[in-house]
Amino acid sequence: MTPLLEIRNLSFAYEGSAALVFDRLNVTVQEGEFILVKGPSGSGKSTLLRLICRLNKPQGGSILFQGNDTTTIAPAKLRSTVSYVAQIPQMIDASVEENLLLPFSFAINAGKTPPGTDELKEMLSKFYLAGVRPDQSAMKLSIGQKQRLAIMRALLQKPLLLLLDEPTSALDQESAAMVFSIMERLNTEEHKTLITVTHIDYKPETVRPLTYTLAHQTLHLHESDH
Amino acid sequence: MSQIINISSSQLLLALVFILIAQASSFIYHLGLNRDIAIGTIRTFAQLFLMGYVLTFILKSSNPFLVMSIFIVMVVSAMFIIKGRVKEKQIPYIIPTFLTMLVSYLATALFVSGLVIGITPWWEPRYFIPAGGMVIGNSMSALAISLERMFRDMRHQKELVEMKLSLGANYREASLDIFRNAVTAGMIPSINAMMGVGLVFIPGMMSGQILAGTDPLIAIRYQIVVMLMLVGSTAVSSVVVMLFVRRRCFGSGEEVLLSPR
Known part of the structure; x- marks a missing residue:
């Protein structure tokens, strides 16, 4: 079976720097997997996710999505299928509803029917945002609420792969627990494939993740997961 | 007189x-x-x-090649002034800016001297050089403002642009607000000049004509043509330059190339 994502001999260095962040990194992700990438800050965890959705350009190697080299897929098409949620959630200066429906204003989603207000309300409660009204300003939400809203927004386009960049780093314990619970539910109930990078020691309760550690410019699978 | x-x-x-x-x-x-x-x-x-x-x-x-050479020297000088004002090292904007300036100013100066004023030959230096000079000088400031604004916003709002890209926006959609704001910022001084002309200030060209003994009623006609020409050429050159330069802010994978300073 063709893997959902395959990274082959990936090499990357930041512009103007000779030091390689990744040196011939290889990894394969199958559909439905729940992947955790751990490692100290500065090891390139976020960069790995950004390379997958082409927000950064690798120096060498290739990334295949469903067997196709990602450089042959139109960037907008790739990013609506492989959705990346940044560490610090970004909102446009508009209402919660306008933020959630933002992807439907883009050409790539022309012709698709956006979810209605009732559907959004139902989803908001699933994302522990029941107290948030669709017409209120998204800018006034707490960072934890924004993070959950950002994940929800990314999911509305029904991506096949969700890339979460340190989704709980800016959150308090309670908010972090909500996000972890959402992540696990997305995998168990909706069979979403997730790659989450995190530097904290998080042990999922309801899913068995594949845990990698990023060190020495490449990924190492944890022994216990073999 | x-x-x-x-x-x-x-x-x-x-x-x-x-x-x-x-x-x-x-x-x-x-x-x-x-x-x-x-x-x-x-x-x-x-x-x-x-x-x-x-x-x-x-x-x-009365040599057309000489007139054109002077015109090119004026555009090159304007380009150097823009380069001095826009401190951008990462994105190569000089060549698209220069070419757009050359083409759009030439078209404007041609249109004004050849069609509106109706001079033969169209390159008659008494009209062509001052008209070209005014277009270049005015739109040079607008371009410097627009470019500066575009690069600054693109850096400051990089995360916001990347959020839109991550949700499936193409680079045009992701940077639409930045593009609009940059063009607007450059155009506002020309539009304000139309509002204040004749009330707050008497433009240099009209003052010059009046000092030289021209009937003020003829001088105002020239000035009206000049004001409209300046707004038009500023709009065209700003939009075209911003379209080219905006594309250069993104890589082949439509990723933001500017890194924070």
Whole structure:
């Protein structure tokens, strides 16, 4: 079976720097997997996710999505299928509803029917945002609420792969627990494939993740997961 | 109408009184401008005398190649001034900006001198050079403002642009607000000039024509053409340059190339 994502001999260095962040990194992700990438800050965890959705350009190697080299897929098409949620959630200066429906204003989603207000309300409660009204300003939400809203927004386009960049780093314990619970539910109930990078020691309760550690410019699978 | 009165060399030197006043102010209040005022005064004399002799020569020669060469020199000089004002090292914007300036200013100057004023030949230097100069000077400032704004916003709002890209926006959709704001910022001074003209200030060209003895009713017609020409050429050159330069802010994977400073 063709893997959902395959990274082959990936090499990357930041512009103007000779030091390689990744040196011939290889990894394969199958559909439905729940992947955790751990490692100290500065090891390139976020960069790995950004390379997958082409927000950064690798120096060498290739990334295949469903067997196709990602450089042959139109960037907008790739990013609506492989959705990346940044560490610090970004909102446009508009209402919660306008933020959630933002992807439907883009050409790539022309012709698709956006979810209605009732559907959004139902989803908001699933994302522990029941107290948030669709017409209120998204800018006034707490960072934890924004993070959950950002994940929800990314999911509305029904991506096949969700890339979460340190989704709980800016959150308090309670908010972090909500996000972890959402992540696990997305995998168990909706069979979403997730790659989450995190530097904290998080042990999922309801899913068995594949845990990698990023060190020495490449990924190492944890022994216990073999 | 009376003949224009010549300014003799001694009278010209008398005008230096204004510079002495400026120098004295800077000296008394320690403004630190003495050197700049001195250099500025020398450059004003040197550059304008040079321009005067060049124009005298060109007006007499009636050679279209010479007129075009002067025009190109003016555009190149404007490009260097923009380069000095827009401190951007990462994105190569010089060539698209220069080419757009050259083409759009040439088209505007042609349209005005050839069609609106209806001069034959269209390159008649008495009309073509001043019209070109006004277009270049005006739109140069607009382009510098727009470029500066676009690069600054693209850096400040990189995360926001990347959020939109991550949700499936193409680079045009992700940077639409930045593009609009950049073009608007450059155009506002020209639009404001249309609002204030004749009420707040008498434009330089019209003042010059009136001083030279032209009927004010003819002078205003020229000035109206010039104002409209400036707004049009600024709009066209700003939009086209911003379209080209915006594309250069993104890589082949439509990723933001600018890194934070």
